[in-house]
Amino acid sequence: MPSTPDLTDPAARTSSADPRLGDRLALHGGPPVRVDPLPSTSDAAGRRIGEEEIAAVTDVLRSGRLNSTVGPVTRALEAAFAERYGVAHAVASSSGTAALHLAVAAVDPDPGDEIIVTGLSDAGTVLPILAQNAVPVFADVDPDTGNLDPESVRAAITGRTRAILVVHLFGVAAPVERLRALADDHGLVLIEDCAQAYGTLTETGRPAGTVGRLGCFSLQQSKHITAGDGGLTITDDPELGRRARLFADKAWPRDTGERQHLFLGLNYRMTELQAAVAGAQLPKLSGVVADRKRTAERLVGGVADLSGVATAPVKGTSWWQFPLLLDVERVGSAFDWAPALRAEGIGANPGYLARPLYANELFIRRRTYGASGFPLPAAGAVLVEGGCPQTDRLVTGGRLLVIGWNENYTDSDVDDHIVAVRKVHAASGTFVSD
Numbered sequence: 312m313p314s315t316p317d318l319t320d321p322a323a324r325t326s327s328a329d330p331r332l333g334d335r336l337a338l339h340g341g342p343p344v345r346v347d348p349l350p351s352t353s354d355a356a357g358r359r360i361g362e363e364e365i366a367a368v369t370d371v372l373r374s375g376r377l378n379s380t381v382g383p384v385t386r387a388l389e390a391a392f393a394e395r396y397g398v399a400h401a402v403a404s405s406s407g408t409a410a411l412h413l414a415v416a417a418v419d420p421d422p423g424d425e426i427i428v429t430g431l432s433d434a435g436t437v438l439p440i441l442a443q444n445a446v447p448v449f450a451d452v453d454p455d456t457g458n459l460d461p462e463s464v465r466a467a468i469t470g471r472t473r474a475i476l477v478v479h480l481f482g483v484a485a486p487v488e489r490l491r492a493l494a495d496d497h498g499l500v501l502i503e504d505c506a507q508a509y510g511t512l513t514e515t516g517r518p519a520g521t522v523g524r525l526g527c528f529s530l531q532q533s534k535h536i537t538a539g540d541g542g543l544t545i546t547d548d549p550e551l552g553r554r555a556r557l558f559a560d561k562a563w564p565r566d567t568g569e570r571q572h573l574f575l576g577l578n579y580r581m582t583e584l585q586a587a588v589a590g591a592q593l594p595k596l597s598g599v600v601a602d603r604k605r606t607a608e609r610l611v612g613g614v615a616d617l618s619g620v621a622t623a624p625v626k627g628t629s630w631w632q633f634p635l636l637l638d639v640e641r642v643g644s645a646f647d648w649a650p651a652l653r654a655e656g657i658g659a660n661p662g663y664l665a666r667p668l669y670a671n672e673l674f675i676r677r678r679t680y681g682a683s684g685f686p687l688p689a690a691g692a693v694l695v696e697g698g699c700p701q702t703d704r705l706v707t708g709g710r711l712l713v714i715g716w717n718e719n720y721t722d723s724d725v726d727d728h729i730v731a732v733r734k735v736h737a738a739s740g741t742f743v744s745d
């Protein structure tokens with residue numbers, strides 16, 4: 312077998328080292344860099360699900376105890392997760408959206424109170440705010456990371472603000488130390504959405520999810536670890552922890568033995584079957600993060616010399632996906648790059664979302680509760696003064712290209728990415744001139 316050139320070595324990045332670099336773009340009829348599908352989180356090739364998960368689920372089934380109020384597995388998962396994060400409390404729930412709902416409900420806003428959020432995230436970040444009758448207020452993001460910009464957050468604070476809900480997008484650390492200081496100064500609660508950020512380390516080297524008062528994680532199919540669906544909410548605060556736990560279980564204080572409902576809660580309980588899978592996935596998390604970091608850093612090195620293209624900071628990033636930031640004037644837009652890369656056999660999408668969260672029907676048409684529009688004002692979504700131009704630029708302006716990432720990529724898979732990105736970059740002049 313011929314040895315593959317090391318594409319992270321600049322001297323090797325010539326078409327004599329890898330003849331594919333000289334090919335015409337697949338989009339223009341040339342041969343694609345890659346024909347075989349890459350491992351993806353949507354099937355077994357891109358997941359680490361094995362005998363451990365099968366045995367754990369089988370044990371639960373044999374026990375006949377499938378509900379967490381009678382079985383031990385969900386409580387054990389919570390204890391293991393709390394220990395891993397070095398926090399006092401972890402509460403399991405049915406999804407990442409539920410984990411965030413627990414956090415918002417623990418904060419207990421009054422109807423019409425405001426929670427500052429990003430428009431560049433999964434809808435699961437904002438839906439719980441509306442479900443608690445609070446108003447999401449959209450602040451703008453840093454154009455180089457897609458994460459909330461503390462200055463924009465500061466400008467969005469009003470007398471009704473109760474919390475800041477920050478996302479570590481794609482596993483790139485958000486500036487949570489600065490946001491925590493801002494929150495503390497204004498008596499606000501900082502909630503971290505870590506659905507994409509297992510294993511992410513913040514500016515000061517702390518695990519993402521432990522700088523805010525609450526951290527929320529998802530076990531949905533596409534995340535670093537999965538149970539199909541599922542969520543975990545962590546906190547060091549006993550009051551917030553107790554409220555979150557009660558909220559997920561109809562506010563029924565089972566620890567007192569009393570059949571009582573202390574406040575308005577829901578049933579967001581994780582099942583023992585989910586917890587069995589999650590409990591078997593958890594010990595694999597460090598390896599998943601380490602492998603994603605190693606391979607993503609190989610791609611970073613392989614494209615570092617390209618002009619008009621920037622990668623995310625390597626330090627602390629856990630690479631849920633691989634964002635590439637394009638200087639649209641120089642190398643064209645993600646709407647040109649994504650189809651070109653896909654033709655080469657590389658998964659890529661422009662902007663991450665079809666539209667920023669605040670531009671969805673939910674907000675535009677105020678489709679919340681009946682015809683009331685409540686709790687949104689008549690104008691619909693509430694944005695910080697001046698709007699969110701950087702969010703728009705990333706999502707619909709062609710600046711953000713999202714390349715799919717996976718823990719099971721081999722070095723050769725990464726090298727296919729390097730060749731494809733370099734091919735598209737070399738041809739990007741055609742995107743700009745027309």
Ligand SMILES: *Cc1c(COP(=O)(O)O)cnc(C)c1O
Binds near residue numbers: 406432435507
């Ligand atoms: C996936 C995700 C959610 C929602 O999690 P679900 O488990 O799908 O409900 C929330 N926020 C972010 C940033 C996510 O990536």
